[in-house]
Amino acid sequence: MTLNPNPELPARPGAPRLIYRKPDVLADRSTHYCPGCGHGIVHRLLAEVMTELDLPAHTIAVAPVGCAVFAYDYLNVDFVEAPHGRAPAVATGIRRVRPEAFVLTYQGDGDLAAIGTAEIVHAAARGERITAIFVNNGIYGMTGGQMAPTTLLGQRTTSSPTGRDPLLMGYPIRITEMLAQLPGVTYAARGSIADASQIGKLKAMIRRACMVQIEGGGFSLVEALSNCPVGWGMTPQESIEHLKGPVVEAYPLGVIVDRALAAVVTEPGPVPDPRAVPADGPAPDATAVPEA
Amino acid sequence: MTDTLEVGGGGRPKSSEEEAKRRARVLMKGNDAVAEAAIQAGCDAYFGYPITPQAELLEWMARRMPELGRVFVQAESELGAINMALGAAATGARVLVSSSSPGISLMAEAMSYMAGSGTPMVLINVMRAGPGLGGIGPSQSDYFQATKGHGHGDYRVPVLAPASIGEAMDLTVDAFELAERYRTPVMVVFDGILGQAMEPVELRFRNPARRTFDWALTGAAGRPARVIKSIDLVPEVLEKRNIALQRKYAEISRHEVRWATESMEDAEYVLVAYGTAARVARSAIEKARAKGIKAGLFRPITLWPFPSRELARVARHAHAILTVELSSGQMVEDVRLAVEGRCPVGFHGRMGGLVPTPDEVVGALKALHGKVERTREHEREEQRKRQHASAAAPAERTHRAEADAPARGHALANAPAGRRDGGER
Ligand SMILES: Cc1ncc(C[n+]2csc(CCOP(=O)(O)OP(=O)(O)O)c2C)c(N)n1
Ligand code: SF4
Numbered sequence: 198m199t200l201n202p203n204p205e206l207p208a209r210p211g212a213p214r215l216i217y218r219k220p221d222v223l224a225d226r227s228t229h230y231c232p233g234c235g236h237g238i239v240h241r242l243l244a245e246v247m248t249e250l251d252l253p254a255h256t257i258a259v260a261p262v263g264c265a266v267f268a269y270d271y272l273n274v275d276f277v278e279a280p281h282g283r284a285p286a287v288a289t290g291i292r293r294v295r296p297e298a299f300v301l302t303y304q305g306d307g308d309l310a311a312i313g314t315a316e317i318v319h320a321a322a323r324g325e326r327i328t329a330i331f332v333n334n335g336i337y338g339m340t341g342g343q344m345a346p347t348t349l350l351g352q353r354t355t356s357s358p359t360g361r362d363p364l365l366m367g368y369p370i371r372i373t374e375m376l377a378q379l380p381g382v383t384y385a386a387r388g389s390i391a392d393a394s395q396i397g398k399l400k401a402m403i404r405r406a407c408m409v410q411i412e413g414g415g416f417s418l419v420e421a422l423s424n425c426p427v428g429w430g431m432t433p434q435e436s437i438e439h440l441k442g443p444v445v446e447a448y449p450l451g452v453i454v455d456r457a458l459a460a461v462v463t464e465p466g467p468v469p470d471p472r473a474v475p476a477d478g479p480a481p482d483a484t485a486v487p488e489a
Numbered sequence: 490m491t492d493t494l495e496v497g498g499g500g501r502p503k504s505s506e507e508e509a510k511r512r513a514r515v516l517m518k519g520n521d522a523v524a525e526a527a528i529q530a531g532c533d534a535y536f537g538y539p540i541t542p543q544a545e546l547l548e549w550m551a552r553r554m555p556e557l558g559r560v561f562v563q564a565e566s567e568l569g570a571i572n573m574a575l576g577a578a579a580t581g582a583r584v585l586v587s588s589s590s591p592g593i594s595l596m597a598e599a600m601s602y603m604a605g606s607g608t609p610m611v612l613i614n615v616m617r618a619g620p621g622l623g624g625i626g627p628s629q630s631d632y633f634q635a636t637k638g639h640g641h642g643d644y645r646v647p648v649l650a651p652a653s654i655g656e657a658m659d660l661t662v663d664a665f666e667l668a669e670r671y672r673t674p675v676m677v678v679f680d681g682i683l684g685q686a687m688e689p690v691e692l693r694f695r696n697p698a699r700r701t702f703d704w705a706l707t708g709a710a711g712r713p714a715r716v717i718k719s720i721d722l723v724p725e726v727l728e729k730r731n732i733a734l735q736r737k738y739a740e741i742s743r744h745e746v747r748w749a750t751e752s753m754e755d756a757e758y759v760l761v762a763y764g765t766a767a768r769v770a771r772s773a774i775e776k777a778r779a780k781g782i783k784a785g786l787f788r789p790i791t792l793w794p795f796p797s798r799e800l801a802r803v804a805r806h807a808h809a810i811l812t813v814e815l816s817s818g819q820m821v822e823d824v825r826l827a828v829e830g831r832c833p834v835g836f837h838g839r840m841g842g843l844v845p846t847p848d849e850v851v852g853a854l855k856a857l858h859g860k861v862e863r864t865r866e867h868e869r870e871e872q873r874k875r876q877h878a879s880a881a882a883p884a885e886r887t888h889r890a891e892a893d894a895p896a897r898g899h900a901l902a903n904a905p906a907g908r909r910d911g912g913e914r
């Protein structure tokens with residue numbers, strides 16, 4: 198399924214060969230996620246990519262409010278908790294004062310596509326050099342399976358008990374496509390955790406998004422279509438089938454924009470490099486004060 | 490405002506040295522001066538969103554911070570600004586955010602997170618009149634918000650209230666020190682008069698020494714990963730965090746209370762006021778003294794922790810207290826709590842962006858003075874009657890008469906409310 202981040206060669210032909218090892222950045226503990234939940238898979242992919250790109254020691258990550266609020270318990274990197282939906286603003290603050298850090302956000306669909314729409318749109322519009330991992334399970338998992346802006350038409354949730362009716366509850370948001378319109382977005386893609394092949398592709402997307410940041414590009418975002426068996430009222434297996442069927446139909450998979458690959462010259466001028474912060478402010482100097 | 494005041498509460502310069510200092514002063518707008526003070530104090534990053542009457546502060550930062558290679562971001566909203574501040578501060582940067590009343594309401598959520606997670610930051614509120622969109626005139630109607638509230642949960646933030654532009658500059662620097670020493674957001678509150686008026690200020694700057702933070706997020710190279718968070722779903726663990734927070738607040742209350750007094754040596758009537766209201770009160774005191782009312786000023790500088798003990802001491806010797814605010818009467822609640830009935834407490838305030846004139850305050854003081862004098866005369870009369878009665882009647886009558894007599898301060902406290910006439914409320 199995934200490649201060994203640190204392959205160790207066999208001592209002699211025919212000897213057992215290590216083909217996979219848990220990345221060290223992934224904490225040695227069981228998660229609080231429900232059986233069959235996709236969050237764990239996304240955590241693991243992130244851990245693998247961060248390890249492969251040698252990022253953990255430079256990473257400052259932002260945890261969301263949602264089922265992944267405890268992401269810091271599973272990924273051994275520096276973490277700050279953001280208020281519900283505000284992770285992109287928090288990440289902006291980190292980015293601006295820590296130009297050398299790898300800055301990562303992890304958000305659910307309620308977090309990113311409902312309460313936090315302003316923050317995500319403007320972080321993307323500013324072209325903040327941050328990487329956003331967006332886990333879209335079409336529901337508010339943590340609070341008990343209420344309707345999210347991403348919930349499919351007709352889908353029953355605890356707050357749309359007879360199914361999502363577009364006349365009363367509007368239509369699902371494809372926020373990644375919306376964000377991809379913005380020139381500040383260097384990379385936007387949508388993958389899925391539905392099966393091994395999709396997981397492999399999703400990992401490649403996450404890797405690409407991280408590379409964009411490492412190489413000094415703008416905002417990068419990967420939407421991971423995920424499941425919530427509990428919130429959807431399905432068995433894990435049923436939820437995977439549902440994910441592969443109606444969910445992917447509503448949210449097409451693939452790279453939506455990759456401006457680093459496209460002719461960058463067509464874009465408006467480059468965003469000025471993040472401003473370095475001196476370790477100590479300048480010495481107090483009255484003469485430096487401009488006229489009022 | 491018609492009265493002019495010395496910056497930083499200093500007297501008129503007399504010696505040639507002081508005269509030279511005076512000449513070194515620069516005429517600056519409050520918002521600009523405070524912004525520059527923050528810059529000289531080593532502020533690494535500023536995040537803001539335009540709102541009157543603090544926009545000059547944002548504009549000053551927009552020009553100066555990039556000049557110095559530091560961070561300025563105009564956010565998409567006050568939510569954006571304060572959460573950017575949260576992120577930057579979590580890495581150990583010295584961070585300033587400013588706004589005015591409606592914007593502070595939006596920042597309340599993140600303030601709670603920062604208090605809960607121990608993230609230092611300085612937030613300036615250039616207060617305007619509310620509620621709602623209200624107006625842009627000067628106001629102190631965010632006293633409750635600053636001292637009792639903003640966000641949810643059991644937390645406090647130190648609140649500093651300057652009464653001059655020079656003091657605002659000093660307190661902004663102190664606010665950074667407090668924030669970093671106690672790992673807490675700190676607020677500096679003043680109003681549009683201080684923010685937008687020009688005053689001669691001395692260019693005295695300080696850049697507080699940097700502490701080493703064992704909590705700052707810098708990337709977990711060669712050390713275990715760090716987490717800055719407020720969540721704890723285990724009640725027993727969360728309560729421990731709560732208790733630690735309360736200990737911190739107790740320590741702040743012990744060590745960081747600030748207040749100032751003026752003309753208090755012989756004062757019988759004490760005006761309690763902060764910020765712009767204190768400047769009006771100062772002028773009123775001069776006028777009142779000319780009319781024979783011995784008045785003095787007690788000016789809280791930290792609104793939280795409130796100088797309760799110090800005010801209680803003052804109340805022991807005062808005939809009465811008059812609280813003056815640019816609000817319907819918010820701080821006066823803390824004044825009453827501190828005074829605990831030791832003397833009558835009156836109130837005079839204006840709302841909607843209006844500032845009481847010194848003459849208004851003198852009028853309120855005279856009304857209060859009159860009531861107190863009448864009460865005192867009444868008490869003396871009762872006392873005479875009691876002495877007369879006890880000489881002629883059995884002991885239990887004396888006892889009853891005493892219970893019936895109005896306790897000192899009670900008669901006033903129960904009198905009909907009158908905000909504008911300086912009556913009790
Ligand atoms: C300001 C605020 N409003 C509401 C909540 C309650 N809340 C917690 S998580 C959540 C929704 C999370 O949904 P999503 O982002 O999709 O994450 P998931 O749990 O599905 O992974 C809500 C509404 C909150 N914590 N804060
Ligand atoms: S509620 Fe849904 S999203 Fe949350 S852990 Fe359970 S399955 Fe996962």
Ligand SMILES: [Mg+2]
Nearest residue numbers: 305306336338
């Ligand atoms: Mg969700």
